[in-house]
Amino acid sequence: MFRRFFMATLMAAGVAAAAAPASAAEEFIVVQSTTSTQNSGLFDYMLPKFSEKTGIEVRVVAVGTGQAIKNAMNGDGDVLFVHAKPSEEKFVAEGYGVERFDVMYNDFVIVGPPSDPAGISGMTDATAALTKIAEAEAPFASRGDDSGTNKAEMRLWAAAGIDPTADSGRWYRETGSGMGATLNTGTAMDAYIMTDRATWIAFGNKGDYEIMVEGDPQLFNQYGVILVNPDRFPNVRAESGQTFIDWLLSDEGQETIASYRVDGQQLFFPNAK
Amino acid sequence: MQDFAASLAHAIGLILSGDAELWAIVLLSLRVSLSAVLIAAVIGMPLGAALAVARFPGRQALIVLLNALMGLPPVVVGLVVYMMLSNAGPLGVLQLLYTPAAMIIAQVVLVMPIIAALSRQVVETLDREYSEQLRSIGVSRLGSVPTLLWDGRFNLLTAVLAGFGRAIAEVGAVIIVGGNINHVTRVMTTTIALETSKGNLALALALGTILIFIAITVNAATSAAGGTARRLFHA
Amino acid sequence: MRDLRLSHSGAVTGVPTPARDLPISARGLRLQRGGKLLIDVPDLTIETVGPTMILGPNGAGKSVLIRLLHGLVEPDAGQITLAGRDPDRAARARQAMVFQRPVLLRRSVTGNLHYVLRFHGVPRSERRARVRDLLARGDLSGKGRQSARSLSGGEGQRLALIRALAGAPEILFLDEPTSSLDPGATQRIEALIARAARAGTKVIMVTHDLGQARRLGEEILFLNGGRVEEQTPVADFFPRPRSAAARAFVDGHLLV
Numbered sequence: 001m002f003r004r005f006f007m008a009t010l011m012a013a014g015v016a017a018a019a020a021p022a023s024a025a026e027e028f029i030v031v032q033s034t035t036s037t038q039n040s041g042l043f044d045y046m047l048p049k050f051s052e053k054t055g056i057e058v059r060v061v062a063v064g065t066g067q068a069i070k071n072a073m074n075g076d077g078d079v080l081f082v083h084a085k086p087s088e089e090k091f092v093a094e095g096y097g098v099e100r101f102d103v104m105y106n107d108f109v110i111v112g113p114p115s116d117p118a119g120i121s122g123m124t125d126a127t128a129a130l131t132k133i134a135e136a137e138a139p140f141a142s143r144g145d146d147s148g149t150n151k152a153e154m155r156l157w158a159a160a161g162i163d164p165t166a167d168s169g170r171w172y173r174e175t176g177s178g179m180g181a182t183l184n185t186g187t188a189m190d191a192y193i194m195t196d197r198a199t200w201i202a203f204g205n206k207g208d209y210e211i212m213v214e215g216d217p218q219l220f221n222q223y224g225v226i227l228v229n230p231d232r233f234p235n236v237r238a239e240s241g242q243t244f245i246d247w248l249l250s251d252e253g254q255e256t257i258a259s260y261r262v263d264g265q266q267l268f269f270p271n272a273k
Numbered sequence: 274m275q276d277f278a279a280s281l282a283h284a285i286g287l288i289l290s291g292d293a294e295l296w297a298i299v300l301l302s303l304r305v306s307l308s309a310v311l312i313a314a315v316i317g318m319p320l321g322a323a324l325a326v327a328r329f330p331g332r333q334a335l336i337v338l339l340n341a342l343m344g345l346p347p348v349v350v351g352l353v354v355y356m357m358l359s360n361a362g363p364l365g366v367l368q369l370l371y372t373p374a375a376m377i378i379a380q381v382v383l384v385m386p387i388i389a390a391l392s393r394q395v396v397e398t399l400d401r402e403y404s405e406q407l408r409s410i411g412v413s414r415l416g417s418v419p420t421l422l423w424d425g426r427f428n429l430l431t432a433v434l435a436g437f438g439r440a441i442a443e444v445g446a447v448i449i450v451g452g453n454i455n456h457v458t459r460v461m462t463t464t465i466a467l468e469t470s471k472g473n474l475a476l477a478l479a480l481g482t483i484l485i486f487i488a489i490t491v492n493a494a495t496s497a498a499g500g501t502a503r504r505l506f507h508a
Numbered sequence: 509m510r511d512l513r514l515s516h517s518g519a520v521t522g523v524p525t526p527a528r529d530l531p532i533s534a535r536g537l538r539l540q541r542g543g544k545l546l547i548d549v550p551d552l553t554i555e556t557v558g559p560t561m562i563l564g565p566n567g568a569g570k571s572v573l574i575r576l577l578h579g580l581v582e583p584d585a586g587q588i589t590l591a592g593r594d595p596d597r598a599a600r601a602r603q604a605m606v607f608q609r610p611v612l613l614r615r616s617v618t619g620n621l622h623y624v625l626r627f628h629g630v631p632r633s634e635r636r637a638r639v640r641d642l643l644a645r646g647d648l649s650g651k652g653r654q655s656a657r658s659l660s661g662g663e664g665q666r667l668a669l670i671r672a673l674a675g676a677p678e679i680l681f682l683d684e685p686t687s688s689l690d691p692g693a694t695q696r697i698e699a700l701i702a703r704a705a706r707a708g709t710k711v712i713m714v715t716h717d718l719g720q721a722r723r724l725g726e727e728i729l730f731l732n733g734g735r736v737e738e739q740t741p742v743a744d745f746f747p748r749p750r751s752a753a754a755r756a757f758v759d760g761h762l763l764v
């Protein structure tokens with residue numbers, strides 16, 4: 001008797017769990033985005049304003065730009081919101097996305113320990129700074145994950161005519177992780193790290209690290225937004241996704257981005273055309 | 274580096290504050306992992322038991338495989354389930370990616386081999402004692418599976434708890450198929466990963482402490498319930 | 509449902525009717541394990557209605573033989589027939605066995621009995637009364653709700669025995685059921701066995717205890733080296749064992 005009850009309970013619970021509604025009935029979109037937008041707190045600040053106005057819930061999957069683009073190429077997401085312009089343009093050109101729009105920018109900085117073994121503190125030329133780091137063979141922690149930040153970093157090394165990956169494992173250390181994890185790792189081994197400013201300002205484990213290099217136009221970090229192509233993936237929630245993109249590019253969206261501050265500092269600068 | 278005492282104090286403060294967001298995350302963690310363990314048990318226990326009593330060519334190989342699957346890396350499971358549930362994958366039409374259901378599926382895959390393999394061991398030991406008697410009564414080999422599972426129920430609890438421990442603690446699978454979406458698929462472990470990546474180590478550690486509390490609570494509740502049931506049901 | 513010899517009151521009266529599965533015959537029965545011939549029984553017929561006691565020195569193959577007869581072990585060669593027929597599922601269901609160490613399910617005392625009754629298709633409505641009768645028969649009435657595995661050795665074996673009798677078997681196989689029990693407990697088991705035998709159940713029992721064989725048995729099957737050396741009425745065996753081995757065994761010279 002007890003056994004029957006026991007088994008029945010087990011089965012019922014299993015079925016109930018399996019059949020549990022996957023989500024609330026209300027409208028939502030999935031945005032494939034990057035850790036920098038998430039970790040900086042921008043989404044937590046911005047998205048409730050959008051949802052309140054439109055009733056559309058925005059579900060953010062925050063991964064590296066490389067992975068975000070690959071996920072979107074599988075049709076797993078309605079909107080792509082990342083920062084690697086060449087890759088984004090390729091994404092659209094290959095028919096995965098409808099059209100790319102500039103949304104905002106911030107910039108990258110190179111942070112380092114106060115001991116500054118390569119002597120780059122205060123420099124404004126990023127390629128020159130990287131060259132000095134390579135010459136000093138000072139530890140440098142790289143994302144190494146094909147993310148937007150990683151792609152930008154690799155462009156700078158290329159501009160400096162250096163292939164740091166040849167020294168991978170020695171002074172050049174690829175963490176293969178997100179920005180936050182790389183900052184945690186890099187600060188623990190006194191390495192220089194290139195990071196987007198937004199993540200850096202919001203980062204809670206800075207220790208005694210300081211910004212060493214900033215202000216180089218090459219460190220400019222542009223974010224773009226793309227609607228995943230509904231012709232290619234019929235399940236894309238094109239209308240809601242477009243509503244989100246329109247709002248981001250609208251005066252209201254742009255002002256919202258500009259008004260986000262951490263410790264009194266503006267993290268992102270809207271530049272939709 | 275923030276110290277542990279501060280984190281512990283932070284954890285206790287978080288629990289006492291009754292923070293709604295925290296509780297939602299805790300409840301989702303429990304819902305996902307308990308569902309996964311329940312489903313994995315319903316599949317895994319009879320499977321393990323059948324493997325314990327049945328004799329067929331390749332049985333030993335299957336046991337080795339099952340034991341090896343206990344060590345499945347969560348990330349690999351997450352990746353495979355992602356590729357199945359992705360819109361580009363065979364099960365994309367179900368639209369389960371980035372939902373708790375997807376997380377449950379991934380954890381079922383992760384936990385089922387553990388429950389099946391441990392059940393196989395429990396049932397095989399019991400079967401050594403029971404097999405002649407059950408055959409004498411006239412119970413067939415496969416027919417003895419329900420009896421062995423029922424009579425081994427208190428030892429099987431250990432298998433289920435091992436599965437739960439694995440499910441509630443893993444992050445690799447749920448972060449890929451769930452996407453760590455705030456208020457939708459964010460569970461304890463993915464929150465810990467997120468807060469760590471934000472450099473909020475004290476908060477991350479506090480959440481980790483709460484996770485350990487939950488694990489202890491579930492284990493204690495289960496063994497208390499098991500002990501009571503054992504007295505009531507004469508194991 | 510076939511007639512169950514155990515009435516609800518548990519009373520057993522009258523003259524036993526011969527079990528329907530007799531005689532039990534074995535032809536060309538051989539079993540080898542690890543290159544050793546354990547059983548070599550070319551021709552055996554058990555037709556006595558009263559208990560058959562299997563005696564023999566250690567390693568004679570007594571336990572193996574009753575497992576073969578009960579169908580727990582498949583022979584390498586030869587066949588067993590019950591009343592001239594191949595034993596089918598139904599015939600097997602009319603048999604039961606009690607082992608040297610009782611195998612009690614991890615349930616209550618009544619749970620153990622319910623298990624077998626359910627397996628034999630006894631309707632739910634009748635089970636409760638049947639369990640009550642069986643408990644009374646095994647002198648376990650006060651212990652029904654107790655965990656079976658918390659019983660003492662003697663109580664546990666009594667439970668195993670009444671559980672075996674729950675299906676009212678035609679043939680009851682017993683493999684040294686009292687070998688680890690004290691004299692008092694042994695006596696109660698023997699009384700249960702004797703009563704079942706009187707009620708018409710064919711008992712085939714392995715024992716080490718010559719006194720027990722004398723008390724319970726009607727015929728003796730003396731086994732040595734996997735062979736049946738002697739099959740004689742109890743009354744003849746003890747005074748006049750025919751083979752040299754049997755004589756040595758009765759005189760206590762062969763290790764039991």
